[in-house]
Amino acid sequence: MTRKPTPRAVLYVRLSSSDDASTSIARQEADLRLRAEREGWDVVRVLADDGVSGGKARANADEALRMLRDGEADVLAVWKFDRWSRQGLGALAALIEVLDERPSALFIADRDGLASSQPAWRIIASVLAEVARMERENTRTRVLSSLAALRTSGRYAGGQRPYGYVSAPNPDGPGRVLVIEPTEAEVIREAARRVLDGETVYAVAHDLNAREIPSKSGKRWSRTVLLGVLTSDAILGRVTHRGEVVRGEDGLPAEIFEPILDGDSWHRLRALLVPAKGEEVRPQRRRAARLLSGVIRCAACGSPLYVRSDGKGIVSYVCSRKGDGGVCPGVSVNAERVEEYVERVFLEAVGDAEVFTLTETESASAADLADVERAVAETTAALGEDDADVASLMARLASLKERRAALRSAASSPEVALVGTGSTFRETWEAGDVEARRALLSANVAVLTVSKGRRGVHGLDASRVTLVAQPAHPRGIAPDAEGGSRIVA
Template structure:
C-alpha cells in the first residue's frame, strides 16, 4: 500500500548518536532539569541552576525544548520518584541530551545515578553537567561521574546525620524543631534562651480532657466525633498542617482522628521522633513539656480503648443492641439477628455450629424471638433497675502506688528489646555495650520500683459521681453506646423455648440478669474463666470497703 501522508506531516526518526561520540555536537535537542530540596538554598537556587544550564546549551548550539523543575523535593529520600524527572524520562524519545547543574542535582544516590545512566544510554540520550567538565558518553567519563555520585551520596548522608543529631539535641533541651504541632500544644518563644518551645494550648487541652472524660464514661468514639463536628470544634486536621505550627480550618472529626489523638504519648509531654518516644539514658521516655494527662488517667484511657478492641468484644457500626447479651436457653449459644418476612429477629445458631464442627445435628432446634419486642423488654428492665442511678467513675487514689511507673518501665524494656532485635538498632562497635548499659539501668529501676511497691501503702478506689444518670446516658447514646452500657451492667438474657402455637413474644421466656450474676453467666456461656470473673468481683468489693 502506498503511503499518501504528506512528507511534512510524517514524524522523522531521531538519528541515534553512536557510542563514544561526545555530547557537544550542535543542533542537539536538550532537556534542562532543575532540582532543589529547599527554596532557601541560595547557592544553588533554581534561577541560577537554570541560567547555567541554558548558558551551556547556548554555548554548544543546543536547542532547549523542555525545562522541568523539582522544587522542595529531596533527591535522596524520593529516589527517581520525582515529578519533574519522571516527565523527562517519559519523553526521552524527544531529547538528545539532558542538562543539569551538578550531578548531585540529578541524583543523591549512586544507585539512582547508575539507573538514570542505564535508562538514558538505552535510549541514546546523553547527560551533561553545566558545572562539571565531564564527558558522560565515554567509559572514563561515566566512571568519573559515578565517583562524583559516591561523594554526593556521602555528603547527603553526612548532612542528614548532622541535622538529625542537631534536632535530637534540641529536643532533649526541650526546644521545638519544627514539623506538625501535637494537638493540645502551641508554639511559643523559649523563655530560657533562643529558639521556640511547645506549651499547652488551653482550649485544645480542655477539648482533650473532655474527650477523655467521655471515653472513660463509656461514650462511643462515633458519638463523640459526631458531637464535636456538630459543635464546630476545630479538629487536629491532617497532613496539610503547616510546619509553622498552624492548624487547618477543618472542624470535621472522625473516629480515626480520635484514636490517633488518644493513643499519642505526646499527651504525657513525651518527645516523639519517627513515631517513637526519645529515651533518656535510663531508658524511660524523655519529658520536656507540661503533660496534658496524668499517668493514671493515661493508663485508664489506654485500658478502656484496649477493652473496646479486645478479642470477642470488637464492635461493628450499627451492631444489634443485644448482640453478646442474648443467649439460647437450650444450648447456651449466642443469638444473632436475621430477617424474616421483612422483620428483624434474633435466633440461636448453635445447631448450625454443631453441624459445621461435627457433621451431626445438635439437640437445639434454634429458638428465635422478635428483635423489636425483645429489645424493648430488656431496655425496660435495664432502665427500671439502673435508669435513675447516677453514673459513677471509679477513681484510684495513687498514694504510694508505684504501679504506673512499673508499667512504664516494663513497656520501656519491651520497646528496648524491639529496638535491637526487631528494628535492628544499636549497631556498630559500641552498640552492644550501649544496649547492655541501658537495659541494666532499666532492670535496676524496675527492681527498685517493685521493691517500693511491696512496701507501699495499697492504693484505694473511690466512686466519683459524674453528674449524669444511666437514663440520661442511654437517651443520648447510639446503638453501640447502649450495647456498651448493657455489657458494663453485666446484662445477660437467657431465651427459653417458645410454647407450641404461641404467636407473640411471651416475656416469661426471657430471663434477664444484671451485675456480677450476669457477668458470671456470660463468661460461663462463652467458655471463659468463671473463677477469674469471681476473683475480679471480690477484689473490687474489697477495694471499695
C-alpha cells in the first residue's frame, strides 16, 4: 500500500506592534507548531509580518499564499483569521480563489476552530473577515479620536515636530506640549521679514544655506521646504488633525501653542505665496540668466530686449520685434558692456543712499477677517459631507457670517509706509547675487532703454543708454554727452 505523503505546512504569523502580550509573534508560532505536531504536518516555512497592520498589504502573507498556490505547501495555518487579514472580504476572496485552484489544499485558523475542509467554512470565514475589518475601523476611530482630544486640549500628540518648536513636559498636567525653539523661531521670523520686504523664497533659502543654517532634517534648505514652513498653520500655534486645522466652538482655528509669527504677517505671506482656492498654480518662472533681463528695453519700439549668444561666447541683448515682423530698426547691445555701465551709473547716483522698503500694515481686523473667510469656506464645504452634522454646521456658519459682516464694516485700508533698511544701495548690491541685484534695479529704475548704435563706434556708446530712476526718488539718472553719468532733474 502506498504511504500518504506528509502534508507540508507554511505557518503565517502577524502582529501590528511587537510586544510580549498573549498574541505575540512567539506565542502564535508556538501554538501553530503544536497544532502541526498533532496533525502530523511538516512545517516547511514560518513567515512573519511583525509590526504590520492587518489593514495593509503584507509581503509575507502574499508569499504564504503563493506557496499554497504553487504547490510548495499543502496547508496554510494562521493563529486566528484576523491575524491573516483585516481587509475584509477582498482578502478572503483571494484566499478562496487559491483554494478553488487546489482543492486538496487546506487553510486553518487555529483559535477560531476554522478549517477550509468544513462544509460551511466560507460563510463562517466571511463573518470573521467582516468582524476583523470592523474592528480595524473601530480601532482606527478610537486612535484618531484620542489624537484629536490631545490636540484640542493643547497636548502634543507625537509625530514629526513642526520647525520652530520642540516637545516639552506639560506644565499644567500630564503629557507633553510644544514650545518655541528660539533659534529656529528666529530663522522663521527673519525669513518672513525678508520675503515680505521683497526677497524671493529662493534667495532666502540660498542665503540660509550659505550661512550653514540647517533645515529641520539637518539638510540644506530648498525653496519648497522653506515655502512649506512659512505658509504652514503650525507657526501660528495651530495644529491639524486628519488634514484639517483644529477649530474651536466658533469654527475659527484654535491657537493651541504659542505662535511664532503674528497673524498679520502670516496672512500677508499666504497672500504672496499661496494661490487662492481654485486658482491655477503657475509653474515657477525660470530664473533669468543676466542682470538686466526683464529690465532693459528697446528705445525704438519699447519691447523687452532678450539675451542672445552668437555661439562664439559673445552675448548680447537684442530686440526681437524686427525678426517677428514688427517695425523696429533692430537694437542690439553687448551684454557685458551695458551691464558694467548700468551698474556703475546706478551706484554712482544712488550708491550712498539708504535703501527703503515699502511696507503695508493691515489692521488686526483684516487679519481676523482672513481667518473668518477661511472658516466660512471650510464650513460650507463640510456641509456637503455625507455624515455632516447639518444643524451644528449651519449654526456655526450663521455665526461666522455675522462676524464676517462686523469685521468687513470695521476693516480699514492698510497703512503704507517706507521703512529704512539701514543699508545703502552699494552695500545691498555688493551683498546680493544676480537675482537680488536685478530685483533692486527693477524696483528703483523707471526707464532703462537702449537705442540703435551708430556705425564705426567701438565699445559701448553711452549716449545710447537712458536710465531714469523711479519717481519716488528726487533725481533720475542718465548718461551725459561724454559718456559719463549725470543727474537729470
